[in-house]
Amino acid sequence: MDLDHARAVAVAAAEAAGALLVAGTRGALGTRAKGGSGDVVTELDLASEKLLVERVLTAFPAHSVIAEESGLLGAAGGEWTWLIDPLDGTNNVVIGLPAYVVGLALCRSGRPMLGVVHDPVSAQTWSAIRDRGAVTSSGVRLAPPHNPSPHGPLLAWTQGYSVSRSDTTAQAITHVLELRARRVLRLWAPLLSWAMLARGDIDGIVGYRAEAIDLPAGALIAREAGIEIRALDGGPFEDGFDGTPEDRSFVATHPSAMPGLLDLLRTRAAI
Known part of the structure; x- marks a missing residue:
């Protein structure tokens, strides 16, 4: 499999x-409306997905x-599977907030080998091939520095659609983040959060x-930029799309x- 060719196709x-x-x-x-959780879908989601597929x-x-x-197209369980998020941030678009991206991942036997995230608003694209680093659309390697603030970290929070308002684990985590972090972003566009992390x-x-469809692309780009990912x-932590929702907490x-x-997260049990 020529992953450089696959990246060129995915970026284009x-x-x-x-x-x-x-x-x-x-x-x-x-x-x-999409589902019963208050999520939505637009004609743009469908048109973008049709083009990408x-x-x-x-x-x-x-x-x-x-x-x-569209869900699964083709046979399940094949060696190579593409994950396509045609509009990550639909809810932002609907309210007029220009914070959304397009994401693709190519997985081999469930493991992401290629990730691409494109931000149409800034016209920037980030991509990564496993074990070969993450780069911008101009070929600059991503390597975010560690610059800790005395006021606490600036963090993004993401959760899956299935997480209810009464979920006690989610409540405990977000409570401690709001208390101890400098800021907590809830972008409604997880892939955009991954790109921001990979950039520093x-x-x-x-x-x-987290949702399985957008996790692998973002996590691969971040990891290849030098970011560490652990379970809670x-x-x-495995960044594939297999497994249960509990496996996608990180x-x-x-x-x-x-x-x-x-x-910081461990203190939630004491608060």
Whole structure:
């Protein structure tokens, strides 16, 4: 498998989808409810997904695709599977907030080998191939520094759609983050949070039962930029799309900051 070719296809597809999204946000969105959690889907999600799926399957007809709106396309359990998030940040778009991205990951037997995130608003793209580092669209390697603040870390929080307001674990974690962190961002666009972490704009991400479709691309880019990712208890964390929602709870930060962030999260039991 030529991962450089796959990256070129994915970047071109993501940027084409991004152009579609930028143009589409200037008009009526055609919004409807999605599921019972208050989430929404727009005609832009569907149009972007159609473009991305067509680009990927034209280039790699033997691969499977799992897309945000369409689900599984092709046979399950194949060696190569693409994960496609055509509009990460739909709820932001609906309220007129320009904070959204396009994401693709290529996984081999469930393990991400390639990740691409494109921000249509800033016209920036970030990508990573496993064990080869993460880069910007201009080829600059991502390597965020560790610059701790005396006022606490700047963190992003993300949770899966299945997490209810009454979930006591989510309540305990967010409570301690609000008390101990300098700021807690809730961007409604997890892939954008991953890109910000890989760039060094924020200090960490705490995720609870994150969605499988967008986790692998962002986590791979962050890891290849030098970010460490652990389970909430400090154990190892796998960034694939298999497993249960509980397997997708994590802490991600610079390695030097990991002990402190894990200690911060452990205090939730005492608050």
